[in-house]
Amino acid sequence: MARVAYTTPEGRARRDQLVRAAMQAFAQRGYHGVTMDTIAAEVGVTRQGLLHHFPSKVDLLVAVLERRDEDDSELLSTLRAREDTPLAEILRAVLRHNAQRPGLAALFTILSAESVDPEHPAHDWFADRYRRGRILVAEWIAAEQARGRITSAATPQRLATSVLALLDGLQLQQQLEDEPLDIDGVLAELLALLR
Amino acid sequence: MARVAYTTPEGRARRDQLVRAAMQAFAQRGYHGVTMDTIAAEVGVTRQGLLHHFPSKVDLLVAVLERRDEDDSELLSTLRAREDTPLAEILRAVLRHNAQRPGLAALFTILSAESVDPEHPAHDWFADRYRRGRILVAEWIAAEQARGRITSAATPQRLATSVLALLDGLQLQQQLEDEPLDIDGVLAELLALLR
Incomplete structure (x- = not known):
């Protein structure tokens, strides 16, 4: 999957905002119940602006799952300590x-x-x-x-x-x-x- | 919720067909991931034809849950016997x-x-x-x-x-x-x- 390299803090912040909006939308309506347009509107960017960060809904889902992987690893290290x-x-x-x-x-x-x-x-x-x-x-x-x-x-x-x-x-x-x-x-x- | 009275076997058969299509669609994509148009297309009826039987997606969901209730009661009577x-x-x-x-x-x-x-x-x-x-x-x-x-x-x-x-x-x-x-x-x- 394509991955945008983030060179500016603004770019990273926007990406983070989009991932959080996707998490919230998926949590309420599921992956299939959410459109890219809903997420773009939620964050107040154009569809094009969203596609710059995440070329497809699958890319957004992958970002959400990666965030969970990070969260899991943290929890596991705490437990293993x-x-x-x-x-x-x-x-x-x-x-x-x-x-x-x-x-x-x-x-x-x-x-x-x-x-x-x-x-x-x-x-x-x-x-x-x-x-x-x-x-x-x-x-x-x-x-x-x-x-x-x-x-x-x-x-x-x-x-x-x-x-x-x-x-x-x-x-x-x-x-x-x-x-x-x-x-x-x-x-x-x-x-x-x-x- | 509105309920259509079925006087003909054809009406009942069509209704049953629609409920089964809804069950299959919901099972794959969830309630939010499915549109009324998808279900109508699946059964080969017009949107108007679907709305005649089920005025809204909630009515379809209720029919699906009622079917499960019937299935549950049967299972429970068997177990209680x-x-x-x-x-x-x-x-x-x-x-x-x-x-x-x-x-x-x-x-x-x-x-x-x-x-x-x-x-x-x-x-x-x-x-x-x-x-x-x-x-x-x-x-x-x-x-x-x-x-x-x-x-x-x-x-x-x-x-x-x-x-x-x-x-x-x-x-x-x-x-x-x-x-x-x-x-x-x-x-x-x-x-x-x-x-």
Whole structure:
């Protein structure tokens, strides 16, 4: 995909503004529900001005996903810095992290759902993200088992699939509710039962 | 919402055709990603012909959700007919039911994600669906506890929230994967650990 080299702070600021507008628009209406014209109008640039930064809607989507990749790496380094942290606490940290970014969480709920379609431009990105996620969480679970904090009757790979599913499903239910669902309590109880 | 009275089999057949086209279109591109013109073209009717049956896109969405309600009631009566069925088996039946309708499952993944937006016309339907779902599953869990098949250390309401989250999250991961994820095995192991 074409990439514009930014030599001025103004260019970078405008690009950033467009990416943020795209994130907000995608979060509300999904990738397919948004047109380039809507995003251009939102930021107050001409269609031509938008196309200068992002030649296509796919380029905007890639920029959005790259931003999430950066955000993920930061979170992962924070989590990895504390090696002995119990899994329950890591998951709480992830949920807290997402709860502080409700727009981003809604964006990922809708983009991952749309991506179920193999033709969706983010399909491979999400499929790959879950594959890596399952491997990472399985490693955490195995470490917790070694420390005697999760029952050795669990298969790390299987439990990792469940844990990622739980995080997604709990966030979806919370996003649909006005009242807080006590996600922390739900997760803590389940993990306590798996000791 | 306006409702057309169908006096002819042709009218009913055409309506059914339109609902099925809407389900397929929404499943791929979401509610916001689809226009009335796309659906009319798909079925080969004029825009006016579509508007005769469904005056607005919201009316089409309502018809799609009503169809799901009917499908749900059928599934629930089947499940309720066997009162002593273990929870693991009920969940397997639900997953099997959905796996036999991959289009419908993808449709509900995307519509529920879009509905996180309080302005989405299906928001209340999904919020209500999850509230009723949590109550129903909590009752099943309490019954399983009474039979000694789920640990009494679990709170039915909390575990019900987890179980619904698991079903959604597991299906999302499966929908993103080409290879089968052994969802049955994942779920069976987790429930076995909760005995």
